[in-house]
Amino acid sequence: MRLTRVPGLLFGGDYNPEQWPEEVWAEDVRLMAEAGVTMATVAVFSWSRLEPAPGAYDFGWLDRVLDLLHEHGVSADLATATATPPPWLVRRHPEVMPVDAQGVRLEFGSRQGYCPSSPIFREHAVRLATAIATRYAEHPALAMWHVGNEYADHTLECFCPESARHFRAWLQTRYGTVGALNTAWGTSCWGQHYTGFEQIEPPRKAPGPVNPAQLLDWRRFCSDALLELFTAERDALRQVTPAVPVTTNFMSILHGLDYWSWAAAEDLVSDDAYPDPADPESHVAVALSYDLMRSLKQRPWLLLESAPSAVSWREVNVPKPPGMMRLHSLQAVAHGADGVMFFQWRQAKYGPEKFHSALLPHGGTETRGWQDTLRLGADLRRLAEVAGTGTRAEVALVLDWDSWWGLEAPESMPSNRLKLKDLLLAWYAPLHARGISVDLAPPDRDLSAYRVVIAPNLYLCTAEQAKSLASVTGELVVGPFSGVVDESDQVHDGGAPGPLRDLLGVAIDEFWPLPDGSTQRVRHDGGDAGLARTWVEWPRVVGDAVEVLARYEGGDLDGLPAITRNGNATYVSCLLDDVTPVLDRVLHAVPAIDVPPGVEATRRENHLFLLNHTGTPQQVALPHPGRDLLTDTDLRGVISLAPRDAVVLRIEGDT
Ligand code: GAL
DSSP states (O other): OOOOSOOOEEEEEOOOOGGHHHHHHHHHHHHHHHHTOOOOEEEETOHHOOSSTTTTTOOHHHHHHHHHHHHTTTTEEOSOOOOSSEEEEEEOOOGGBOTTSSBOOOOOOSSSOOTTTHHHHHHHHHHHHHHHHHHHHTTTTEEEOOSSSSSSSSSSOOOOOHHHHHHHHHHHHHSSSSHHHHHHHTTGGGGEEEEEOOGGGOOOOSSSSOOOHHHHHHHHHHHHHHHHHHHHHHHHHHHHTTTTTTEOOOOOOSSSHHHHHHHHHHSSSSOOOOOOTTOHHHHHHHHHHHHHHHHTTTTTEEEOOSSOOSSSEEEEEEOOOOOOHHHHHHHHHHTTEEEESOOOSSSSSTTTTTTTHHHHHHHGGGSSSHHHHHHHHHHHTTTGGGGGGOOOOSSEEEEOHHHHHHHHHHHOOOOTTTHHHHHHHHHHHHHHTTTTTTTEEETTTTOOOOSEESSOOOBBBOOHHHHHHHTTEEEEESSSOOBBTTTTTTTTTTOOGGGGGGHHHHHEEEEEETTTTOOEEEEEESSEEEEEESEEEEEEEEEETTTEEEESSSSSTTOOOOEEHHHHHHEEOOOBBBBBHHHHOOTTSSSOOOOOEEEEEEEEEEEEEEEOOOOEEEEEOOSSSSEETTTTTEEEEEEEETOOOOEEOOOSOOO
């Protein structure tokens, strides 16, 4: 899918010309051309300017913007402009604004405030999307459609009567009868038996803990309700411009939306990523989210927003030190991005984001920021041949949103300390440190091509998902508190690990969450000692051929199996401080790359990216000789990577 006239990686950012007098636009496009910008995201928040009165469109200014962009070689990621409803719509129909869990309707004056289930909002949004598509269908700058903005940011859920109606209809489709819903929700507990769908409400603030099965369905519904809204706009666009790809910008690994189903509904995955420069480990977590983006469609994706330096929405907005903007951009490319874009092109003069960094800072072209922009544009051009290339990952991490929602339900779990992102990272970080490419995968995808499949946690696991895990032919590793409940959050008969019991050869007698700060010693069969924190279990071996790879040592669980192995399936019944001993056993067939701590090595087909995330020079032994695309020089042997510098090595031959 070629999105611009320029082959190679995309480069650009959000462009908000409506915040500037028209004289500034000429300078904008001149500088975009100078920096090698190939794409601009336009009109994300422009509804009130494009339709200042109901049905009365003012496209003149956007016509001129798109013409100017096109004349300067810049393609448009054109938004449907529906991210913020205009004030006239809100005043005419106050019910388009969302209502929070306490029943308070939110006020206009920010952005992205709308009820996902409002038919009025949807009707107006679809009408605007259709009008924009019709107007610009043939415009030569149009490269792709950007629907809404960061769905679930600001508004994930709405508790208004319309949302309640929508929720009930969704439940009716899922369960058919209220009897089936009562069974699934276990309403015999705490006297919640319903006799009609009309009695069901969204989980507003209640006196005590809300039924977790209701909460799980609410999470599913909220993801689906926003997806319906997205799909309505997408369909309107496809009707007018069937050949123009449609995307919406994701928010990395987001709890609120099931991105597996969202990605299936769009043509191209795009993501917004804002790792915190103050966190020295943020490059690891962001790499995990980039790998998710690549895995969603198993294709290259687009980094649609990132920050050139500081953001404006943290408590303390730390800028990126010299080199970090370039390094973080190259990192996204290393993990499969076919372009790097930013929020935003020109730094705002007013509004909540006036201190957010931009490609063109307040200080103009004299600034260090602008020099960074020029440098990155040039670097991305040097990497043109990387565009479109894939990643071969031999390790998969399993991620399932239903399970995540179940695991992090408030108020009813053995421990509230189990957070799925942390559990994923605990496995991902050591793989990342060894330069091993990792895919993310839903449990029901065909997993047979992977040498190693790791499910850090699958609290909710259906019989079908268990079957899928059983079909793994490589190594399978399952983390603690897995196979606990079914799709209705009901504990599997016989307890955990439910449908995984035969596969793992263990049964869990009792969950044994640890108090904050305490640890449990674990002794690996090789003799090494390790520590578990936060979570351990009381397992019982039930399979004939189960090997015990580690035992708990000391305390109430002394001598009990901590890590077991049944055929190709390893079960880790605790949260280990260090999963290295487990990885060492299962990774034998997976090639690693030896790099110093803080240096990232990532392959994209025959390109090896070496990224020094540290503030000091690092010596790296190249696993292969090759040509560095960034400096156009041949490299071999041991090289010195300057602080926050990178090498992108084209490796010849089949390695
Ligand atoms: C994103 C949003 C952008 C901008 C950016 C600032 O969440 O989509 O419009 O606000 O954050 O970091």
